[in-house]
Amino acid sequence: MRLDEVVLVYFMFLAALSTLATVLERDVLKAIVKSSLQSLALAMTLVVLQAPELVLVYLPIGVGAYTVIFVTALGRMPRHEARKESRGLLAVAAFTLALLSLALLSAILLLDITGGAPAEEVKELGGRYLSIAYNSTAREWWSGESRVVVSILWDYRGADTLFEITVLSLAIIVSIASFGLFKTWVKPGIEAELSLLSKVSVKMVSALTIVVSLALLLAEHVPGGGFQSGVTMAIAPAILIAAFSGLYFERLGFREWRLATGLILGLAGLMIVALAPVALGGAALQNQAKPWTGFEGFSIDLIVIHVKTSIKLYDILEAVVVASGFSLAFLLLAAPREVLAAIRRRVRSQ
Amino acid sequence: MLTDLAVYVGLLLVTLGAIFDLVAAIGLLRLPDFYTRLHAGTIGAIGGASLPLAGAALVALGLEELGDTRLAIAGGCVITSITILMVSPVASHALARAAYKSREAVPEVILRDALREDQQ
Numbered sequence: 001m002r003l004d005e006v007v008l009v010y011f012m013f014l015a016a017l018s019t020l021a022t023v024l025e026r027d028v029l030k031a032i033v034k035s036s037l038q039s040l041a042l043a044m045t046l047v048v049l050q051a052p053e054l055v056l057v058y059l060p061i062g063v064g065a066y067t068v069i070f071v072t073a074l075g076r077m078p079r080h081e082a083r084k085e086s087r088g089l090l091a092v093a094a095f096t097l098a099l100l101s102l103a104l105l106s107a108i109l110l111l112d113i114t115g116g117a118p119a120e121e122v123k124e125l126g127g128r129y130l131s132i133a134y135n136s137t138a139r140e141w142w143s144g145e146s147r148v149v150v151s152i153l154w155d156y157r158g159a160d161t162l163f164e165i166t167v168l169s170l171a172i173i174v175s176i177a178s179f180g181l182f183k184t185w186v187k188p189g190i191e192a193e194l195s196l197l198s199k200v201s202v203k204m205v206s207a208l209t210i211v212v213s214l215a216l217l218l219a220e221h222v223p224g225g226g227f228q229s230g231v232t233m234a235i236a237p238a239i240l241i242a243a244f245s246g247l248y249f250e251r252l253g254f255r256e257w258r259l260a261t262g263l264i265l266g267l268a269g270l271m272i273v274a275l276a277p278v279a280l281g282g283a284a285l286q287n288q289a290k291p292w293t294g295f296e297g298f299s300i301d302l303i304v305i306h307v308k309t310s311i312k313l314y315d316i317l318e319a320v321v322v323a324s325g326f327s328l329a330f331l332l333l334a335a336p337r338e339v340l341a342a343i344r345r346r347v348r349s350q
Numbered sequence: 351m352l353t354d355l356a357v358y359v360g361l362l363l364v365t366l367g368a369i370f371d372l373v374a375a376i377g378l379l380r381l382p383d384f385y386t387r388l389h390a391g392t393i394g395a396i397g398g399a400s401l402p403l404a405g406a407a408l409v410a411l412g413l414e415e416l417g418d419t420r421l422a423i424a425g426g427c428v429i430t431s432i433t434i435l436m437v438s439p440v441a442s443h444a445l446a447r448a449a450y451k452s453r454e455a456v457p458e459v460i461l462r463d464a465l466r467e468d469q470q
Contacts, residue, residue: 194444195443195444195447197440197443197444198440198443198444198447201436201437201440204436205433205436205437208429208433208436212429219422
Protein backbone atom coordinates (compact mmCIF):
# COMPACT_ATOMS: atom_id res chain seq x y z
CA MET A 1 0.00 0.00 0.00
CA ARG A 2 1.17 3.48 -0.82
CA LEU A 3 1.40 6.23 1.80
CA ASP A 4 -1.68 8.14 0.55
CA GLU A 5 -3.73 4.93 0.79
CA VAL A 6 -2.62 4.43 4.40
CA VAL A 7 -3.64 8.02 5.21
CA LEU A 8 -6.95 7.50 3.37
CA VAL A 9 -7.75 4.34 5.30
CA TYR A 10 -6.83 6.08 8.57
CA PHE A 11 -9.23 8.97 7.97
CA MET A 12 -12.02 6.67 6.76
CA PHE A 13 -11.60 4.59 9.89
CA LEU A 14 -11.75 7.78 11.98
CA ALA A 15 -14.92 8.84 10.14
CA ALA A 16 -16.59 5.47 10.75
CA LEU A 17 -15.62 5.49 14.43
CA SER A 18 -16.84 9.04 15.01
CA THR A 19 -20.12 8.23 13.23
CA LEU A 20 -20.64 5.31 15.58
CA ALA A 21 -19.69 7.48 18.56
CA THR A 22 -22.09 10.24 17.42
CA VAL A 23 -25.07 7.92 17.11
CA LEU A 24 -24.42 6.18 20.43
CA GLU A 25 -23.72 9.42 22.36
CA ARG A 26 -26.35 10.36 24.95
CA ASP A 27 -25.28 13.96 25.45
CA VAL A 28 -26.41 16.14 22.54
CA LEU A 29 -23.53 18.61 22.77
CA LYS A 30 -20.89 15.88 22.74
CA ALA A 31 -22.72 14.23 19.82
CA ILE A 32 -22.45 17.50 17.85
CA VAL A 33 -18.71 17.67 18.49
CA LYS A 34 -18.25 14.04 17.43
CA SER A 35 -20.35 14.66 14.32
CA SER A 36 -18.13 17.57 13.32
CA LEU A 37 -15.10 15.33 13.87
CA GLN A 38 -16.64 12.90 11.41
CA SER A 39 -17.11 15.71 8.87
CA LEU A 40 -13.49 16.74 9.38
CA ALA A 41 -12.26 13.18 8.82
CA LEU A 42 -14.31 12.84 5.63
CA ALA A 43 -13.02 16.21 4.40
CA MET A 44 -9.48 14.90 4.96
CA THR A 45 -10.26 11.81 2.83
CA LEU A 46 -11.37 14.20 0.08
CA VAL A 47 -8.05 16.04 0.41
CA VAL A 48 -6.20 12.74 -0.01
CA LEU A 49 -8.37 11.87 -3.01
CA GLN A 50 -7.40 15.25 -4.57
CA ALA A 51 -10.91 16.68 -4.80
CA PRO A 52 -10.33 20.21 -3.44
CA GLU A 53 -13.61 21.61 -4.74
CA LEU A 54 -15.52 19.13 -2.57
CA VAL A 55 -13.40 20.09 0.43
CA LEU A 56 -14.30 23.73 -0.22
CA VAL A 57 -17.96 22.77 0.28
CA TYR A 58 -17.49 20.10 2.90
CA LEU A 59 -15.36 21.97 5.42
CA PRO A 60 -17.41 25.17 5.83
CA ILE A 61 -20.78 23.35 5.78
CA GLY A 62 -19.99 20.05 7.48
CA VAL A 63 -17.63 21.33 10.12
CA GLY A 64 -18.61 25.00 10.35
CA ALA A 65 -22.25 25.68 9.52
CA TYR A 66 -23.76 22.44 10.86
CA THR A 67 -21.96 22.72 14.17
CA VAL A 68 -22.83 26.40 14.61
CA ILE A 69 -26.50 25.78 13.73
CA PHE A 70 -26.79 22.79 16.06
CA VAL A 71 -25.01 24.49 18.95
CA THR A 72 -27.09 27.66 18.50
CA ALA A 73 -30.30 25.62 18.43
CA LEU A 74 -29.16 23.69 21.49
CA GLY A 75 -28.38 26.90 23.34
CA ARG A 76 -31.98 28.05 22.93
CA MET A 77 -33.66 24.99 24.38
CA PRO A 78 -33.32 23.11 27.66
CA ARG A 79 -30.90 20.19 27.60
CA HIS A 80 -33.04 17.39 26.26
CA GLU A 81 -31.53 13.92 26.41
CA ALA A 82 -32.71 11.26 23.95
CA ARG A 83 -35.37 9.02 25.41
CA LYS A 84 -34.81 5.28 25.69
CA GLU A 85 -37.62 4.02 23.46
CA SER A 86 -36.34 5.78 20.34
CA ARG A 87 -32.87 4.28 20.69
CA GLY A 88 -33.70 0.81 19.29
CA LEU A 89 -33.85 1.95 15.67
CA LEU A 90 -30.82 4.18 16.08
CA ALA A 91 -28.80 1.31 17.53
CA VAL A 92 -29.74 -0.93 14.59
CA ALA A 93 -28.83 1.81 12.13
CA ALA A 94 -25.52 2.49 13.87
CA PHE A 95 -24.68 -1.21 13.98
CA THR A 96 -25.44 -1.66 10.26
CA LEU A 97 -23.45 1.45 9.35
CA ALA A 98 -20.45 0.37 11.45
CA LEU A 99 -20.57 -3.15 10.02
CA LEU A 100 -20.70 -1.87 6.44
CA SER A 101 -17.89 0.62 7.06
CA LEU A 102 -15.74 -2.11 8.59
CA ALA A 103 -16.47 -4.37 5.61
CA LEU A 104 -15.37 -1.63 3.19
CA LEU A 105 -12.30 -0.82 5.25
CA SER A 106 -11.20 -4.44 5.55
CA ALA A 107 -11.72 -4.88 1.81
CA ILE A 108 -9.50 -1.86 1.18
CA LEU A 109 -6.87 -3.11 3.63
CA LEU A 110 -6.78 -6.71 2.38
CA LEU A 111 -7.30 -6.09 -1.32
CA ASP A 112 -5.59 -3.34 -3.27
CA ILE A 113 -7.98 -0.36 -3.59
CA THR A 114 -6.53 0.84 -6.90
CA GLY A 115 -6.75 -2.62 -8.45
CA GLY A 116 -3.10 -2.34 -9.41
CA ALA A 117 -3.73 0.33 -12.05
CA PRO A 118 -0.54 1.25 -13.90
CA ALA A 119 0.54 4.65 -12.60
CA GLU A 120 2.41 5.72 -15.77
CA GLU A 121 -0.78 6.16 -17.81
CA VAL A 122 -2.30 8.46 -15.21
CA LYS A 123 0.86 10.50 -15.27
CA GLU A 124 0.69 10.69 -19.07
CA LEU A 125 -2.85 12.06 -18.85
CA GLY A 126 -1.72 14.62 -16.30
CA GLY A 127 1.18 15.57 -18.54
CA ARG A 128 -1.16 16.11 -21.46
CA TYR A 129 -3.36 18.36 -19.35
CA LEU A 130 -0.36 20.39 -18.24
CA SER A 131 1.01 20.70 -21.79
CA ILE A 132 -2.34 22.03 -23.05
CA ALA A 133 -3.99 23.93 -20.21
CA TYR A 134 -0.90 25.00 -18.22
CA ASN A 135 1.42 25.81 -21.08
CA SER A 136 2.84 29.29 -20.55
CA THR A 137 4.29 29.51 -24.08
CA ALA A 138 1.11 28.62 -25.98
CA ARG A 139 -1.76 30.27 -24.14
CA GLU A 140 -4.80 29.44 -26.30
CA TRP A 141 -6.10 27.01 -23.66
CA TRP A 142 -4.37 28.60 -20.65
CA SER A 143 -6.21 27.90 -17.38
CA GLY A 144 -3.74 29.44 -14.92
CA GLU A 145 -4.04 26.47 -12.58
CA SER A 146 -1.89 23.34 -12.43
CA ARG A 147 -4.49 21.20 -10.60
CA VAL A 148 -7.09 19.83 -13.03
CA VAL A 149 -10.09 19.79 -10.73
CA VAL A 150 -9.47 23.31 -9.42
CA SER A 151 -9.21 24.72 -12.94
CA ILE A 152 -12.52 23.08 -13.80
CA LEU A 153 -14.04 24.59 -10.67
CA TRP A 154 -12.78 28.07 -11.48
CA ASP A 155 -13.37 28.06 -15.22
CA TYR A 156 -16.61 26.19 -15.55
CA ARG A 157 -18.19 25.50 -12.18
CA GLY A 158 -18.38 29.08 -10.90
CA ALA A 159 -21.67 29.95 -12.62
CA ASP A 160 -22.91 26.43 -11.92
CA THR A 161 -22.25 26.87 -8.19
CA LEU A 162 -23.96 30.29 -8.19
CA PHE A 163 -27.12 28.84 -9.75
CA GLU A 164 -27.05 25.85 -7.39
CA ILE A 165 -26.92 28.17 -4.39
CA THR A 166 -29.76 30.26 -5.84
CA VAL A 167 -31.94 27.19 -6.31
CA LEU A 168 -31.07 25.92 -2.83
CA SER A 169 -31.90 29.25 -1.17
CA LEU A 170 -35.19 29.39 -3.06
CA ALA A 171 -36.01 25.86 -1.91
CA ILE A 172 -35.27 26.80 1.72
CA ILE A 173 -37.51 29.90 1.49
CA VAL A 174 -40.33 27.85 -0.05
CA SER A 175 -39.95 25.09 2.58
CA ILE A 176 -40.09 27.58 5.45
CA ALA A 177 -43.14 29.26 3.92
CA SER A 178 -45.02 26.04 3.17
CA PHE A 179 -44.23 24.33 6.46
CA GLY A 180 -45.80 27.30 8.20
CA LEU A 181 -42.80 28.21 10.33
CA PHE A 182 -43.91 31.85 10.07
CA LYS A 183 -47.07 31.02 11.99
CA THR A 184 -47.45 34.62 13.16
CA TRP A 185 -48.80 35.47 9.73
CA VAL A 186 -52.06 33.70 10.51
CA LYS A 187 -54.28 35.82 12.74
CA PRO A 188 -56.15 34.01 15.51
CA GLY A 189 -59.75 33.03 14.86
CA ILE A 190 -59.34 32.70 11.12
CA GLU A 191 -60.01 29.42 9.32
CA ALA A 192 -56.66 28.23 7.93
CA GLU A 193 -57.72 25.13 6.01
CA LEU A 194 -57.08 24.70 2.29
CA SER A 195 -59.97 24.65 -0.15
CA LEU A 196 -60.98 21.47 -2.00
CA LEU A 197 -59.45 22.83 -5.21
CA SER A 198 -56.04 23.29 -3.58
CA LYS A 199 -56.15 19.84 -1.95
CA VAL A 200 -56.96 18.00 -5.18
CA SER A 201 -54.32 19.94 -7.08
CA VAL A 202 -51.66 19.15 -4.45
CA LYS A 203 -52.44 15.44 -4.86
CA MET A 204 -52.24 15.70 -8.65
CA VAL A 205 -48.94 17.61 -8.52
CA SER A 206 -47.41 15.10 -6.10
CA ALA A 207 -48.32 12.24 -8.45
CA LEU A 208 -46.85 14.18 -11.37
CA THR A 209 -43.67 14.83 -9.36
CA ILE A 210 -43.14 11.12 -8.81
CA VAL A 211 -43.59 10.44 -12.54
CA VAL A 212 -41.04 13.15 -13.40
CA SER A 213 -38.53 11.80 -10.85
CA LEU A 214 -38.87 8.28 -12.27
CA ALA A 215 -38.31 9.68 -15.76
CA LEU A 216 -35.18 11.46 -14.48
CA LEU A 217 -33.97 8.22 -12.92
CA LEU A 218 -34.58 5.92 -15.88
CA ALA A 219 -33.80 8.26 -18.77
CA GLU A 220 -30.57 9.85 -17.54
CA HIS A 221 -27.49 7.77 -16.91
CA VAL A 222 -25.33 10.51 -15.45
CA PRO A 223 -23.45 10.59 -12.16
CA GLY A 224 -25.69 12.49 -9.75
CA GLY A 225 -28.83 11.52 -11.68
CA GLY A 226 -29.89 9.38 -8.74
CA PHE A 227 -29.57 12.32 -6.37
CA GLN A 228 -31.62 14.58 -8.65
CA SER A 229 -34.28 11.92 -8.97
CA GLY A 230 -34.40 11.22 -5.23
CA VAL A 231 -34.65 14.91 -4.34
CA THR A 232 -37.41 15.39 -6.91
CA MET A 233 -39.24 12.37 -5.52
CA ALA A 234 -38.96 13.77 -1.99
CA ILE A 235 -40.89 16.87 -3.10
CA ALA A 236 -44.05 14.72 -3.23
CA PRO A 237 -44.06 13.91 0.52
CA ALA A 238 -42.94 17.46 1.30
CA ILE A 239 -45.96 19.09 -0.36
CA LEU A 240 -48.33 16.38 0.93
CA ILE A 241 -47.11 16.95 4.50
CA ALA A 242 -47.21 20.74 4.13
CA ALA A 243 -50.71 20.74 2.59
CA PHE A 244 -52.28 18.03 4.75
CA SER A 245 -50.27 16.67 7.69
CA GLY A 246 -47.61 14.20 8.69
CA LEU A 247 -50.38 11.89 9.86
CA TYR A 248 -51.92 11.92 6.37
CA PHE A 249 -48.57 10.87 4.88
CA GLU A 250 -48.15 8.15 7.52
CA ARG A 251 -51.61 6.78 6.72
CA LEU A 252 -50.55 6.32 3.09
CA GLY A 253 -48.24 3.61 4.48
CA PHE A 254 -45.04 5.63 4.86
CA ARG A 255 -44.29 5.02 8.51
CA GLU A 256 -41.07 6.20 10.12
CA TRP A 257 -39.54 2.74 10.48
CA ARG A 258 -40.35 1.85 6.88
CA LEU A 259 -38.61 4.98 5.58
CA ALA A 260 -35.62 4.28 7.87
CA THR A 261 -35.51 0.70 6.56
CA GLY A 262 -35.51 2.00 2.99
CA LEU A 263 -32.60 4.27 3.89
CA ILE A 264 -30.55 1.46 5.47
CA LEU A 265 -31.33 -1.05 2.68
CA GLY A 266 -30.36 1.51 0.04
CA LEU A 267 -27.04 2.20 1.79
CA ALA A 268 -26.38 -1.54 2.12
CA GLY A 269 -27.16 -1.98 -1.58
CA LEU A 270 -24.70 0.79 -2.49
CA MET A 271 -22.03 -0.93 -0.41
CA ILE A 272 -22.75 -4.28 -2.09
CA VAL A 273 -22.51 -2.76 -5.59
CA ALA A 274 -19.23 -1.10 -4.59
CA LEU A 275 -17.74 -4.33 -3.21
CA ALA A 276 -19.21 -6.86 -5.69
CA PRO A 277 -16.28 -6.46 -8.16
CA VAL A 278 -13.84 -7.32 -5.32
CA ALA A 279 -15.61 -10.64 -4.84
CA LEU A 280 -15.31 -11.27 -8.59
CA GLY A 281 -11.59 -10.56 -8.69
CA GLY A 282 -11.60 -6.84 -9.47
CA ALA A 283 -11.07 -3.61 -7.53
CA ALA A 284 -13.55 -1.83 -5.27
CA LEU A 285 -15.87 0.54 -7.19
CA GLN A 286 -14.76 -0.95 -10.50
CA ASN A 287 -17.20 -0.43 -13.37
CA GLN A 288 -15.95 -1.66 -16.76
CA ALA A 289 -13.44 -4.41 -17.50
CA LYS A 290 -9.77 -3.46 -17.21
CA PRO A 291 -6.85 -5.44 -18.65
CA TRP A 292 -5.06 -5.67 -15.28
CA THR A 293 -7.99 -7.13 -13.25
CA GLY A 294 -10.01 -10.30 -13.54
CA PHE A 295 -13.39 -8.54 -13.27
CA GLU A 296 -15.25 -8.57 -16.57
CA GLY A 297 -17.39 -5.46 -16.06
CA PHE A 298 -20.99 -5.01 -14.96
CA SER A 299 -23.43 -6.86 -17.15
CA ILE A 300 -26.85 -7.90 -15.88
CA ASP A 301 -29.29 -9.49 -18.31
CA LEU A 302 -32.57 -10.41 -16.68
CA ILE A 303 -35.82 -10.68 -18.66
CA VAL A 304 -36.38 -6.95 -19.22
CA ILE A 305 -33.47 -5.51 -17.21
CA HIS A 306 -30.28 -4.86 -19.16
CA VAL A 307 -27.62 -3.08 -17.11
CA LYS A 308 -24.23 -2.48 -18.69
CA THR A 309 -22.70 -0.04 -16.20
CA SER A 310 -22.64 0.25 -12.43
CA ILE A 311 -23.73 3.93 -12.65
CA LYS A 312 -27.34 2.85 -13.23
CA LEU A 313 -27.32 0.67 -10.12
CA TYR A 314 -25.70 3.44 -8.05
CA ASP A 315 -28.28 5.90 -9.40
CA ILE A 316 -31.27 3.72 -8.52
CA LEU A 317 -29.97 2.91 -5.02
CA GLU A 318 -28.99 6.54 -4.40
CA ALA A 319 -32.48 7.65 -5.41
CA VAL A 320 -33.93 5.18 -2.87
CA VAL A 321 -31.59 6.49 -0.14
CA VAL A 322 -32.18 10.18 -0.88
CA ALA A 323 -35.95 9.88 -1.34
CA SER A 324 -36.53 7.83 1.83
CA GLY A 325 -34.06 9.93 3.84
CA PHE A 326 -35.62 13.26 2.86
CA SER A 327 -39.15 11.87 3.36
CA LEU A 328 -38.17 10.72 6.83
CA ALA A 329 -36.71 14.16 7.60
CA PHE A 330 -39.88 15.92 6.37
CA LEU A 331 -42.04 13.54 8.39
CA LEU A 332 -40.04 14.25 11.55
CA LEU A 333 -40.12 18.01 10.85
CA ALA A 334 -43.89 17.82 10.46
CA ALA A 335 -44.51 17.28 14.17
CA PRO A 336 -47.15 19.87 15.10
CA ARG A 337 -45.75 22.95 16.79
CA GLU A 338 -48.21 22.55 19.65
CA VAL A 339 -46.73 19.11 20.43
CA LEU A 340 -43.18 20.50 20.36
CA ALA A 341 -44.20 23.39 22.61
CA ALA A 342 -45.80 20.94 25.07
CA ILE A 343 -42.62 18.83 25.19
CA ARG A 344 -40.55 21.97 25.78
CA ARG A 345 -42.82 23.09 28.63
CA ARG A 346 -42.68 19.65 30.26
CA VAL A 347 -38.89 19.50 30.08
CA ARG A 348 -38.55 23.03 31.49
CA SER A 349 -40.77 22.19 34.46
CA GLN A 350 -38.64 19.15 35.37
CA MET B 351 -43.82 21.14 -45.02
CA LEU B 352 -45.48 19.93 -41.85
CA THR B 353 -42.30 20.63 -39.88
CA ASP B 354 -42.17 24.20 -41.26
CA LEU B 355 -45.79 24.67 -40.19
CA ALA B 356 -44.93 23.41 -36.67
CA VAL B 357 -42.05 25.92 -36.44
CA TYR B 358 -44.20 28.85 -37.60
CA VAL B 359 -47.13 27.98 -35.32
CA GLY B 360 -44.66 27.56 -32.47
CA LEU B 361 -43.08 30.96 -33.16
CA LEU B 362 -46.57 32.50 -33.30
CA LEU B 363 -47.35 31.04 -29.85
CA VAL B 364 -44.06 32.37 -28.44
CA THR B 365 -44.86 35.84 -29.84
CA LEU B 366 -48.37 35.67 -28.36
CA GLY B 367 -46.78 34.73 -25.06
CA ALA B 368 -44.56 37.82 -25.19
CA ILE B 369 -47.66 40.00 -25.79
CA PHE B 370 -49.44 38.33 -22.84
CA ASP B 371 -46.39 39.02 -20.66
CA LEU B 372 -46.42 42.69 -21.70
CA VAL B 373 -50.14 42.95 -20.89
CA ALA B 374 -49.55 41.25 -17.53
CA ALA B 375 -46.70 43.63 -16.68
CA ILE B 376 -48.80 46.69 -17.53
CA GLY B 377 -51.70 45.22 -15.53
CA LEU B 378 -49.51 44.59 -12.47
CA LEU B 379 -48.40 48.24 -12.55
CA ARG B 380 -51.72 49.90 -13.37
CA LEU B 381 -54.48 47.86 -11.70
CA PRO B 382 -55.70 49.26 -8.37
CA ASP B 383 -55.93 46.46 -5.75
CA PHE B 384 -54.54 43.03 -4.79
CA TYR B 385 -57.18 40.89 -6.49
CA THR B 386 -57.08 42.61 -9.88
CA ARG B 387 -53.28 42.56 -9.82
CA LEU B 388 -53.38 38.85 -9.00
CA HIS B 389 -55.55 38.45 -12.10
CA ALA B 390 -52.89 40.22 -14.18
CA GLY B 391 -50.15 38.02 -12.68
CA THR B 392 -52.06 34.87 -13.62
CA ILE B 393 -52.35 36.14 -17.19
CA GLY B 394 -48.55 36.34 -17.18
CA ALA B 395 -48.22 32.80 -15.80
CA ILE B 396 -50.64 31.10 -18.18
CA GLY B 397 -50.55 33.20 -21.35
CA GLY B 398 -46.94 34.26 -20.81
CA ALA B 399 -45.40 30.95 -19.68
CA SER B 400 -47.62 27.99 -20.49
CA LEU B 401 -48.44 29.13 -24.05
CA PRO B 402 -44.87 29.95 -25.18
CA LEU B 403 -43.67 26.65 -23.69
CA ALA B 404 -46.15 24.81 -25.90
CA GLY B 405 -44.83 26.94 -28.78
CA ALA B 406 -41.23 26.01 -27.89
CA ALA B 407 -42.26 22.33 -27.98
CA LEU B 408 -43.64 22.81 -31.51
CA VAL B 409 -40.50 24.67 -32.63
CA ALA B 410 -38.30 21.89 -31.24
CA LEU B 411 -40.38 19.25 -33.02
CA GLY B 412 -40.03 21.15 -36.27
CA LEU B 413 -36.21 21.37 -36.15
CA GLU B 414 -35.31 17.96 -37.55
CA GLU B 415 -31.57 18.63 -37.50
CA LEU B 416 -31.71 18.28 -33.69
CA GLY B 417 -32.30 14.53 -34.08
CA ASP B 418 -33.82 12.63 -31.17
CA THR B 419 -32.94 15.46 -28.78
CA ARG B 420 -35.94 17.44 -30.10
CA LEU B 421 -38.30 14.80 -28.66
CA ALA B 422 -36.70 15.21 -25.21
CA ILE B 423 -36.90 19.02 -25.44
CA ALA B 424 -40.52 18.90 -26.65
CA GLY B 425 -41.47 16.41 -23.93
CA GLY B 426 -39.95 18.58 -21.21
CA CYS B 427 -41.70 21.68 -22.60
CA VAL B 428 -45.10 19.95 -22.77
CA ILE B 429 -44.82 18.55 -19.23
CA THR B 430 -43.78 21.94 -17.83
CA SER B 431 -46.52 23.69 -19.79
CA ILE B 432 -49.22 21.35 -18.48
CA THR B 433 -47.88 21.64 -14.92
CA ILE B 434 -47.99 25.46 -15.05
CA LEU B 435 -51.47 25.33 -16.59
CA MET B 436 -52.61 23.12 -13.71
CA VAL B 437 -50.81 24.76 -10.78
CA SER B 438 -50.89 28.47 -11.57
CA PRO B 439 -54.70 29.01 -11.38
CA VAL B 440 -54.82 27.00 -8.15
CA ALA B 441 -51.98 29.09 -6.69
CA SER B 442 -53.85 32.30 -7.57
CA HIS B 443 -57.01 30.86 -6.06
CA ALA B 444 -55.20 29.90 -2.84
CA LEU B 445 -53.56 33.34 -2.61
CA ALA B 446 -56.84 35.17 -3.18
CA ARG B 447 -58.66 32.94 -0.69
CA ALA B 448 -56.00 33.37 1.97
CA ALA B 449 -55.88 37.14 1.44
CA TYR B 450 -59.67 37.40 1.66
CA LYS B 451 -60.10 35.11 4.67
CA SER B 452 -57.30 36.77 6.65
CA ARG B 453 -58.69 40.21 5.68
CA GLU B 454 -55.16 41.10 4.64
CA ALA B 455 -56.40 42.61 1.36
CA VAL B 456 -59.75 44.40 1.18
CA PRO B 457 -61.39 44.23 -2.26
CA GLU B 458 -61.65 47.80 -3.54
CA VAL B 459 -63.01 47.30 -7.04
CA ILE B 460 -66.03 45.12 -6.39
CA LEU B 461 -69.59 44.93 -7.66
CA ARG B 462 -70.91 42.04 -5.59
CA ASP B 463 -69.27 40.09 -2.71
CA ALA B 464 -70.83 36.62 -2.87
CA LEU B 465 -68.52 35.25 -0.16
CA ARG B 466 -69.70 37.85 2.37
CA GLU B 467 -73.34 37.20 1.35
CA ASP B 468 -72.75 33.50 2.06
CA GLN B 469 -71.28 34.23 5.49
CA GLN B 470 -74.18 36.46 6.52
